[in-house]
Amino acid sequence: MKAEPQVAERATGASQAPLIALAGVTRSYHNGEIETVALAGVDLEIHAGEFVAIIGTSGSGKSTLMNILGCLDRPSAGRYRFMGQDVSNLGPDELARVRREDFGFVFQSYNLIPGATAAENVEVPAIYAGVPPAERHARAAELLAELGLSDRTGHRPNQLSGGQQQRVSIARALMNGGRIILADEPTGALDTKSGDDVMRLMRELSDRGHTLILITHDREVADHADRIIELRDGRIVSDPGPCDPTPAAERFEPHVDRSSPAGELLEALRTGLRSLRANVFRTVLTLLGIVIGVASVIAMLAIGDGARQDVIDRISAMGSNLLTVRPGTPNMRGRDVTATLAIEDVRAIRELPGVLAALPDMSGSATVRHGNADHRTSANGTSADFVIARTWPVARGTFFSAEDEARYATVAVLGRTVADALFGAADPVGEYVVINNVLFQIVGVMSPMGSTSWGRDQDDVIFVPWTTGSLRLFGQRHLNSITVAVAEGHDIDATQAAVHASVLARHGGVEDFNIRNMASIIERVSETQQTMTILLGSIAAISLLVGGIGVMNIMLVSVTERTREIGVRMATGARQRNILQQFLIEALTVSALGGVIGVGAGLGTAALIAWLGTPIQYSLAPVLLAFGCAFATGLVFGFLPARKAARLDPVTALASE
Template sequence: MKRDTFGVPAATASAAARTPLIELSGITRSFVNGEVVTPVLHGIDLAIYPGEFVAIVGASGSGKSTLMNILGCLDRPSGGTYRFLGEDVAGFSRDELARLRREAFGFVFQSYNLIGGASARENVEVPAVYSGMPPAERHARADQLLATLGLAERGHHRPNQLSGGQQQRVSIARALMNGGRIILADEPTGALDSKSGQDVMKLLRQLSAEGHTIILITHAREVAELAARVIEIRDGRIVADPGPHPPAGPEPDFTPHVDRTSSLSDVIEATRTALRALRANLFRAILTLLGIVIGVASVIAMLAIGDGAKQKVIDQISAMGTNLLTVRPGAPNQRGRDTTATLVIEDVRAIGDLPNVLASVPEQSASITVRYGNTDQRTSLNATSADYIVARKWDVASGTFFSADDEARYATVAVLGQTTAQALFGGADPIGQYVLVNNIPFQVVGVMTPKGATPWGQDQDDIVFVPFTTGSLRLTGQRFLRNVTVAVDDVSRIDDTQAEVSNLLLARHGMEDFQIRNMASVLDTVSETQNTLTVLLGTVAAISLVVGGIGVMNIMLVSVTERTREIGIRMATGARTRNILQQFLIEALVVSAVGGAIGVAAGLGSAAVIAAFGTPIQYSLTPVVLAFGCAFATGLIFGYLPARKAAHLDPVVALASE
């Protein structure tokens, strides 16, 4: 059946003249505490018609406040039937009850129940926020109501800046914001001085004269006597009731309001409320931000360091050549036998004739002393061929590399690495100068471009290159090779070329007395290792992000506990479950989003500072997006439980919270 704004059938609402506005039949209410059941209301029968001014009077503990909570749909009865305009409200959902409170009722509480962090005007506007009234319209209506009640100059004051009488008038203005066709006033003069109390009662009588239905709860007989109908309640039972006393004149208008709420407007208003709450608890919000900031910054900085280290190693290996096969002497997985006399120069030439081989280069190493003038330098020797610079893709910075002709004629020429050249000559030009290599004069014909350190820390520039023939004859006295470096032309066929080299050497040597290392495979292995380390770093950093998320949840739980009464006020003025859920969830999301944004800046800044000290750093968009997304998700996940707890509080329990 289609329901109007109050949740009752439209046909029923049109028959209001023949139907009580509120009708209670056999209402009971008991409170359960463990195994103890305390009955408060015992079979209340009551009918209230539109436009009546009803006072329910009774001593403390008589059940009158419990009855008011049931009348205002803040609480549900334990038994009996409650009909609003003929419709049983027992079948109403939480949101339908909220809509009934929002559109039909206005509450005036003894303790005012104003939201401490909001101004008088913002307090008055609360019901209109949940009915979807546009901001400009509700601002104007709130100002009009405050002006009518003599508070025109107090709209921007907060509750603690107002007197008790002024706070109660703000409460009345709030009750009238959405029309307030039924005003429920619970001890409205109980906390006021006599003058303020008289003013409030004058207002209520004026509202009654204007057609509002007034239900006044009081313990003071003199206050109750101002109503047209006085109902006495004692020990949870009505002991005196003169019966309905509808006012003369036309039936009050109960045309339902048009619900103008929308999902977008709800989110916008929830965001405003959340920002106001965060601003009111700024220091706590900053502390909550801190956990997210540290988590996000750690993730970004750690991943930047990990990616930087990975890229540095990859660059170093790539600089050595990724299209290379390195053939070393010695059988795989064997020890205790001579592994130095297995590769010779003839193997190099045979390998060079294989297809897809760009260059086959012999390498023979030794530790040598190089002297120029009075300067000695202990360095490494590499006796190799003219194709070395082709295989290694290593250019000459000045001069030339030795040639095949120099090899053929056993020329005593040398090419220096940058470290060796700097140690011997400083800033002077070494080209054409003679150096002593193990006391044998060699002419310097070139200097190599700087290469840097290997992944294992060896300085590749601390070296001297000489022709293999010269080095073998005059410096090392050996014809066997340390290794053979093979450069392949097509890297996609490097595995096939490796197999061909292996078969060739097996055929030549008659046994597997060599090992072949594929640099492309080495690069893949190192890359996988670095990826694992990067993931490890990221995981460690992500733990701090999770800890930050737990901090968000803890702070939001504290916030819900501290603001339980505010939640009750919002529910009493018509907030739906989703409104409360959105408000607290958006608070958590705002904290996480702002913390994530600051964390991104802090992480990038930290990485820049670390890079300034020489640590390799690599920035990429993925860690930034990942960290910020995780921060946002953290707010969503860890903020949901506190938000859900707030949204499912019982209004009457929330209002009773201290």
Template sequence: MAAVPRPAPAAAPLIALAGVTKTYRNGDLAVEVLHGIDLEIREGEFVAIMGASGSGKSTLMNILGCLDRPTTGSYRFMGRDVSRLSRDELAALRRDEFGFVFQSYNLIATANAAENVEVPALYSGLPAERRHERAQALLAELGLADRIHHRPGQLSGGQQQRVSIARALMNGGRIILADEPTGALDSKSGADVMKLLAELSARGHTVILITHAREVADHAHRLIEIRDGRIVADPGPRPPAAAQAPFAPQAGRGVASALADVVEAAKMALRSLRANVFRSVLTLLGIVIGVGSVIAMLAIGDGARQAVVDRISAMGSNLLLVRPGAPNQRGFSGTATLVLNDVYAIDEVPNVLAAVPEQTSTATLRFGNADTVTSVNGTSSKFPIARQWPVARGTFFSDRDEADFATVAVLGQTVADALFPGGRDPIGQYVLVNNLIFQVVGVMSVRGASPMGSDQDDIVFVPYATSSLRLSGQRYLRNVTVAVDDVKRIDDTQAEVETLLLERHGVVDFQIRNMASIIETTEQTQNTMTILLGSIAAISLFVGGIGVMNIMLVSVTERTREIGIRMATGARERNIMQQFLIEAVVVSALGGAIGVAGGLAAAAVIAALGTPIQYSVAPVLLAFGCAFATGLVFGYLPARKAAKLDPVVALAAE
């Protein structure tokens, strides 16, 4: 007896639900919406799930579309148990296999038709050029070639629904889930949409239609009725028609790139800013003020510090000032504790550039009918080197002049102007200094005011020996100025000078003041003021950051449905979080850039008004970096809130 051949095993169902229930809880109240749903849907079917409002059909659709999870029971898609998948795995399944067509279209209002269609491809990694080509081809196929750049508000209801169908097909759309697709349309537009769904079914797409209207459900090949959370009628799966083409998945999917994700998120961020220009400007304002004030305040602080340092440095920041008298001695005793030989000995200490005596007295200078009372400084020929004060005209007196007790003088610019008005050249002229005739051999360069406010140019320099013998009559030194070569070793040099003088004198009958330490102390004080100014400005930057967070939280609330749309089309948690985080960073970075420009402009205006300003790169980088960090820190909470939204809840938001 011949063996009877067995029939070929039936293909595994595309979708298989077994004992699926869904319960919603509100505190202690539990409402079971679905009661043990068993359902199989095979590849290529055109299924209508029909029921009245409250029957559970929308809840069933959300579970079928992986937007929601069943409370109990199993859901297998192509043999895979999806009830155990993570949020991101469900998002990937929606992205690759499902396309949604909603009653209210659920288009992103700030994006045009092509951009709305491209949304699923953003999350599948399709390159931008191919994404644009496919979106335009789908829209053209659906009769919207002339509406590609129109926003949803510029399209009719039927056109918006065709855009949503094109979006559902962007990544292939193995399964098209249509939730009341004709509910918001007129009869003609509704008929056109149903015709499109029938064509998609004929191409091999599995179409699941959710409706409450019998005339809409009649377009499907299989009608499932649901009532009170239970399936009450289901003829069972039907094999595809002979004329139906098998489903052809989209070829050439892309690979998601982190850089591409960031670029697209930045574009969406800028589009969102353009959509709410006034609010964006107010948000930017807080960051702009914060960054601008940080830069301006620090520029003012650095300028003030530099001005003080420059004035002290004019006295010589590389100087040691040696004076007679014990450290605790008050006043000047007149004891000759410092002599010229001490100067010569100090001059031989390593790292000493020059050691010069300074003996100051007051004298009256006359030339012709002009006279002036000024200070006379008896010093050595190395004075210009020690004080870093060059001669402007003529020369300084020489070692030979000192040895010969020469009556030669070098005038400060103020004295030269007083005795030789009108720009007369004083070089070679003879002046009376306390009735002694001195020849002018040079004029010093302009020095300006001292840190104490006195005029440093109101002075005359003469050889020390000449001053001591013929002018002041003093035989002791009031001051020795020591210039060091390497300022970094000034402390070591000071210690060597102290040791030398202690060996020569046997007792500590001198005092040494380190000018570098004075400048360091001044800088520390000024740094404290700069930090204070910067802190005050940083507070405004902090307030601006709080403003960014507040606006981003409002944005998340306003765009909850957009978040749901993106999740339904395949956005994972990191995609949503990345988008809103980058939006916050873009706001902060843009505000930071404007604030940098504004701060530099404000500093320039302040400088033009006469306030010392010092520009440096560090405050600019610091302020902009803080603005960037503000976006990251204060954008995190809103971004996390957006990423954790439930897709079903987000789509239901108004």
């Protein structure tokens, strides 16, 4: 490194107030009831400008002592005074300030941030000191040039040799001045030549007035220092005492913290975006959950707004000339249901003018089995006139006949869904199935009708003669309902009045039934439009919630994977709020970006569905709601991982693998 002009010599270490003073410092760790003592009553003074080596075997407590000296850890007992101030009274952010202003760390494993370049790694301490970008860029370039790395500023750690990485680590330690350099086994992972180069740099730093504290187990490395302190079993067993420091050529001016809230947020945003770019695959997976959630909300609400007309169209397609007679008084809407409808009512209705067909209806759930395949479906007992009344043709085979009804035949017609579930591509006509333990022969398969707008699969059904169903499947004689098809050219309201009069007369004047035509059904569909829309939106919101949980899980994984990076940032002076901001901004950025993409995907999906023929209605409210929820999701679900990262202990974080 280049020489600098000397200033007035300082007093000897013996006459100078100690920079670092430890008195009776003890550090112990507890694992259940087991206590491990790493330091046992250490007394130590280190003066400004000294080059001190702390040597000891593995387990002697030297790394624990370094962590305490560097304000990464706190003693269990005793007192540590730094520049005359008792550090035990300092909070986490105040300790971060001390590390940021006065300490520089050089680690055996370098502890460089993998996704950052050499220059960006060097700049980390200056970021938390509030140094403007242009100034810290120039400072980092200058330091790397002095250390012979001017052509490696844009290289990432995995593109550098071990010796080059350690020099980057030294440059980082000097970024904010480096009044005190703490080097933990700085040559432990280096070859002999690289190790000699690093120790030569250490001596040059000492000559410039930096206070160097070297932690090592190697006596040859320790011999480079002016003072060697030997540690054994947590106690100092050898210490020649403070020595005369080398005349200093560098002054360490009081640090001025230039950080500001706006600057901190901007730097947190830059750091967060850099981290997201470094983990593109994980970022995409996190985005996916938010995108799906937002797109689902927008698309489903758009579908919900257009669902009413779709339902009306589908009901009309089933037959706009239908009447439905149900048990129960009209005012109770079918809730006061009694077994009031019988097959005789059907026969009486069939004799009325204007009636094309009258269908008895018995229904219930059933388990259908063929071979090793089972399927849970709905069984419907009806009459042979079903295909006439409902205009629902048979695709294969035939529908059962009136003769089948009369002789209680065990025959069945399958809906398309049931046929596919039990037989796949094979033709089921003529085959046998077991319905609720009763053997039936399949005589036909209905043509596909598709699902209703409210999601019911119309093809998931099996039809049997009502006589057979009453005797063999349902165990009842009363009907669930009666469907009446009005002949073309006849007034549906007049026919409804005639049906009402006929059934009322048969029931002795007791109105224990109600009749609805398609107009009333359409009216009820219109009334439930808003409910359906809210339901669809709620279901989609669950996807957004799941996406938020995914953000939290990924961020927790990110915190776990980047624990050492967090430790490095804390060692270089990051406050708790800096770590909190970084991870929270990462979560918000992912959620906001996912929200934007999700809005586009939702609108695109709605447009595609509209192009395919489903009625769609666009509105601004769902878009704003979905994006706002995505942003709030990032804030809420990103806070817990961010807080966890901010509250990590620096020593524990640095020790993680």
